[in-house]
Every structure is written in structure tokens, then in C-alpha cells.
Amino acid sequence: xxxxxxxxxxxxxxxxxxxxxxxxxxxxxxxxxxxxxxxxxxxxxxxxxxxxxxxxxxxxxxxxxxxxxxxxxxxxxxxxxxxxxxxxxxxxxxxxxxxxxxxxxxxxxxxxxxxxxxxxxxxxxxxxxxxxxxxxxxxxxxxxxxxxxxxxxxxxxxxxxxxxxxxxxxxxxxxxxxxxxxxxxxxxxxxxxxxxxxxxxxxxxxxxxxxxxxxxxxxxxxxxxxxxxxxxxxxxxxxxxxxxxxxxxxx
Amino acid sequence: xxxxxxxxxxxxxxxxxxxxxxxxxxxxxxxxxxxxxxxxxxxxxxxxxxxxxxxxxxxxxxxxxxxxxxxxxxxxxxxxxxxxxxxxxxxxxxxxxxxxxxxxxxxxxxxxxxxxxxxxxxxxxxxxxxxxxxxxxxxxxxxxxxxxxxxxxxxxxxxxxxxxxxxxxxxxxxxxxxxxxxxxxxxxxxxxxxxxxxxxxxxxxxxxxxxxxxxxxxxxxxxxxxxxxxxxxxxxxxxxxxxxxxxxxxx
Numbered sequence: 001x002x003x004x005x006x007x008x009x010x011x012x013x014x015x016x017x018x019x020x021x022x023x024x025x026x027x028x029x030x031x032x033x034x035x036x037x038x039x040x041x042x043x044x045x046x047x048x049x050x051x052x053x054x055x056x057x058x059x060x061x062x063x064x065x066x067x068x069x070x071x072x073x074x075x076x077x078x079x080x081x082x083x084x085x086x087x088x089x090x091x092x093x094x095x096x097x098x099x100x101x102x103x104x105x106x107x108x109x110x111x112x113x114x115x116x117x118x119x120x121x122x123x124x125x126x127x128x129x130x131x132x133x134x135x136x137x138x139x140x141x142x143x144x145x146x147x148x149x150x151x152x153x154x155x156x157x158x159x160x161x162x163x164x165x166x167x168x169x170x171x172x173x174x175x176x177x178x179x180x181x182x183x184x185x186x187x188x189x190x191x192x193x194x195x196x197x198x199x200x201x202x203x204x205x206x207x208x209x210x211x212x213x214x215x216x217x218x219x220x221x222x223x224x225x226x227x228x229x230x231x232x233x234x235x236x237x238x239x240x241x242x243x244x245x246x247x248x249x250x251x
Numbered sequence: 252x253x254x255x256x257x258x259x260x261x262x263x264x265x266x267x268x269x270x271x272x273x274x275x276x277x278x279x280x281x282x283x284x285x286x287x288x289x290x291x292x293x294x295x296x297x298x299x300x301x302x303x304x305x306x307x308x309x310x311x312x313x314x315x316x317x318x319x320x321x322x323x324x325x326x327x328x329x330x331x332x333x334x335x336x337x338x339x340x341x342x343x344x345x346x347x348x349x350x351x352x353x354x355x356x357x358x359x360x361x362x363x364x365x366x367x368x369x370x371x372x373x374x375x376x377x378x379x380x381x382x383x384x385x386x387x388x389x390x391x392x393x394x395x396x397x398x399x400x401x402x403x404x405x406x407x408x409x410x411x412x413x414x415x416x417x418x419x420x421x422x423x424x425x426x427x428x429x430x431x432x433x434x435x436x437x438x439x440x441x442x443x444x445x446x447x448x449x450x451x452x453x454x455x456x457x458x459x460x461x462x463x464x465x466x467x468x469x470x471x472x473x474x475x476x477x478x479x480x481x482x483x484x485x486x487x488x489x490x491x492x493x494x495x496x497x498x499x500x501x502x
Contacts, residue, residue: 120414155409181409206419212390216418219387222398223413 001030004037009048010203011041011098015055024055025065026111031085038092047210049098050203053119054196055105063110063134083143086111087231090145093118094221094228097213099206103199104183105192110134114146117153117182120220121202123195126174126186136169148230155181252281255288260299260458261451262292262349266306275306277362278316282336289343296348298461301454304370305354305447312363314385334394337362341396342482344369345472348464350457354450355425355434356443361385365397367434368404371471372453375425376446377437382428387420399478407432463491 005012013034015024026034041051055061069078093100102119106129113131116122124131133150135142142150147166154161161180164170174186187194221228221235228235256263264285266275277285292302306312315337320329344351344366353370357380364382367373375382384401386393393401405412408431415421416433429437438445469489472479479486 120418153410155406155411161409184409184411209388209420211387215390215392216387218392219418222393222395223401223417224410225398225402 002034002037004040006044009046009050009207010200011044011049011051013037013041013051013053015053015061017055017057017059021058023059023062023107024112025062025068026082026086026115027065027068028082028085030065031082031089035085035088035092038089038096041098042092042096045097045213047212048207049213050207051096051098051100051119052103052196052199052203053100053116054103054199056192057106058129059106059112060102060104060108060129061112061115062107063112066138079140082111086114087145089115090118090149090227091231091233094224095217097217099203099211099216101199101202103195104129104131105195107132111146114149117149121185122183123185123187123198123202124174124177124183125191125195126178126188127191130171130173131165131177131182132171133166133169136167142166144230145227148227152224152226253284253288255291257292257295260297260301261454262295262300262302264288264292264302264304266304266312268308271307272309274310274313274358275363276313276316276319277333277337277366278319279333279336281316282333282340285340286336286343289340289347292349293343293347296464298463299458300349300464301458302347302349302351302370303354303447303450303454304351304366305450306356307443308357309380310357310363311353311355311359311380312366313358314361314363317389330391333362338394338396338482341365341369341400341478342484345475345479345482345484346468348468350454350462350467352450352453352457354446355380355382356446358383362397365400368400372450372457373434374436374438374446374450374453375428375434376443377424377426377429377439378442379425381422381424382416382433383422384417384420387418393417396478396481399481403475403478405433463489465489466491 001016003014003016017024064079064082069075072078100119102116102122104116104124106125108116109132113133150162150166154165161182164180165182177183178186187198253264253266268275315333320326323329351370352372353367355367355373355375357376359367360383364384401413401417405416412431412433416423425437428434438449466489469486472484472486
């Protein structure tokens, strides 16, 4: 399940598991708990709030619970439903009125990797775990909005990162993921504790800016707009924060 | 205000101000005079023409004249008007029938940075000044065409450029901006004069090619298609009068 903790301005969204080294698969119930946490964080947010999404153990999140899907009468329909419910997660994360950081403790694949990439900043454990888009190996197509997220967020020369990750199903360790523009930081020492410490450090530093959350979310949607466009969503009109325009603008 | 000087094939558009450290805000009259100057340069262009846009002193341009807006009965409306009236300036730059170079002598922020980035080649002062999208700190969202310019021009270093510059309002020094590829060159020695000299060298190099201006403009618009779509700029197929009817090149 996803649980939301709050410590001052820092919200931590924690993916918990039932067994050690749980793969933290996304099932309908878990997706619902994620949405509920995101809605809660949104309602409690103030300027300066930051969200850190993380997990513990070998896995960050290994994507959809395909085992569960296969146990239902119509597996492909079940996967479709899960994909649809993830759209709500995408909207909620893109609309989140605060800075978002993914502290990726371990393996992240498929929808689990896309979940991480939906965050503004992605820190991975360079000592353990790899990033992997399993779809090509499983013979699954990617939904349009997932492709849009990957296109917007994975940056490298000539789209090499996208090719390796998505087209050729490369399992990338942190360092390679960093070099190919898949993630923003790969910590080579200290493991899980260090990535969470680093995420908190960034949260404190950037939280001090006290950005207006609605403005921040609109900027985020506009700068990475392909996702929004693919989801067929309207953008709200220009948002102007309540603060004085002039007094805050100083070089 | 601004002035347009023509020296042989070189057009020099200079943002001017009453004091040496004027921050060259883009208020209604400056925007209007920029537009006239660009239209004039366009009408006088011949193959080999090049435009350099520059300024003098501490600032290239600090963006829209927010204190003017604050002084009016409806500040938000005044700001909206400036945003709307600046669109044709960006359109004019994208349609200009000659190569364009921004010689950024000092600080460039918000609309002032968008102005610089709307040029084909951006040379900055590596010793002084920084580039800054102030909107997130002031609490303003970006107009659609600003988003488009940033998406076309600031998508560097993976998603780092867009995120650091526009989402997080990081003040980027000229040299750092050149390093991540946000701008083309940072001139470290020679200050403002060094920047202008380098811009003129680049202009001479490009001018020698004596490109057909209309063809040049259409090619440019094609490369920056997203901005053109947002600005509603039409594109046409153009064949220069001098284009050979038989293929000239042999493989």
C-alpha cells in the first residue's frame, strides 16, 4: 500500500509491502491507495511543501501486478483497467501543487518506472537496482500517455536513452540511467539511507523558495506539456499568485 | 526604447535606456518600438543581411515592465496586454528573413530571456550577468508562447534545462548556460565589447553565405515548429529565384 507521512513541509509517500523484498506491484487496490494519498497531500499542501516518494528494500516498484491480472477471468481487460486508473495518478502527480522527488531505492520497472519519472526530480540508488521498461520483452504495447511521459522526461542526444530503455528493453543500472538522461542523480554510496537523506536535503533547500503550489503545477504542466495534450486535458487560464508582482522581482 | 542601426548588411537593434544601469524593461512603448524596428529590418533585408540584438550596461533586459503594470488601475490586465503585444515580436523574430544573433551583455530575465532565446544564435557575457526565468519566484505562470520557446530552445541536458531554468527559477551564469547548451557561446574576456565583437564576427560569417531571406525564414520556422504552431505562424514552401532548375550536386 501507499502511505503518506508528513514531517513539517515534507510529505513522504511510502510504498509499503507485505513481505521482505516485496516487489510493490501496482494492483487496483494499491493504485487506489496512491490516488488517495495524492489527494490528501494536495489538500494539506501549503507553499513550500515537497513530496518525496520512496520505498524500502530490493524494489522501488515493479510495475503492474500481472500475476493478479492473470488470475482474473479477463486478464487483458484487467490490465486495461489498471492502465486507465493510472491515468488518474498521472493527472494527480502533474497537478500536485508542490515539488516532487522520487527517491528510488531499488528496481523500478514498467509502470513503476513511469511512476518515478512523473516526479520533478529522480534520485536513484547507484549501488543497487536497475531501471527497466519490460514491455518490449513481455510483448506489451505502451499506452500513449506513458510514451508521452517517457518522451518528455528521458533526455539524451538523439533520443538514445529512449531507444535503449524503451525500444531495446535495456536494464539500466543507476550510473547508466544517469548518463542517458533517464534519471537526475545516481548516488554511488550509502544505498537506501543516502538517497532518502539526499531527497530530504533537496526538499529542505527547495522548500525554502516557498513557491505558490498552483503556479508551480501549471508551470510543470506547461513545460512538459505533451503528456497533458495526449490525455486530452484542458489547461486552466494563467494563474497569478496572490503575492505582489513587483516587490518579489529582484535580480 | 530601442534603436535600429544599419551598417552595410548588418542591422543592429539596441535596447536603450536613460541610465547606464537601466534594466531595459519591455513596456508597451518599447514593445511597440521593437516591433517597428523588426518590420523595418525585414523590409530592408537583402541576401547577406544579419540582425544583432543587443543592449548596454548591467542588463540585457529584465522582462516586462511590471512596475508600469502595478501603476495602472488593473495591473493583471496591463500585464496581459504586454504579454499579448509581445507575441508579434517573437513572431517577427521567427519570421525575420535573415539570421538573428542575440548579443547578451548582461542580465536577461523572463520576457527579456525569451527575447534573447528567440534568436538563432545567442552569445552571452560569461563574466557578468545571469539568465533567469523569474516567473516561479514571482508567482506567475508562463504564456503559451513562452512555454513553446523554452520547450524548443531550453530542452538541454536532458530535462535539466527546462527544470532548472523555468520550473525552479535557477539563476544561470552565462558560462554555465553555455556549458549545458542553453546558449551558444559565453564570451569570458572583453566584457560587453567582447560579446558584441563576437556577435559581429558570427554575423560576418553567416552574412557571407548570402542566403535567400525568405527561404531562410521558412527553414527556421520549420525547425521551431512548436512555437510557430502556438503563435499561429503560417508556413509556405519557398523556392528562391536563384535556385537551380537542374540538380547541381553530384554524389
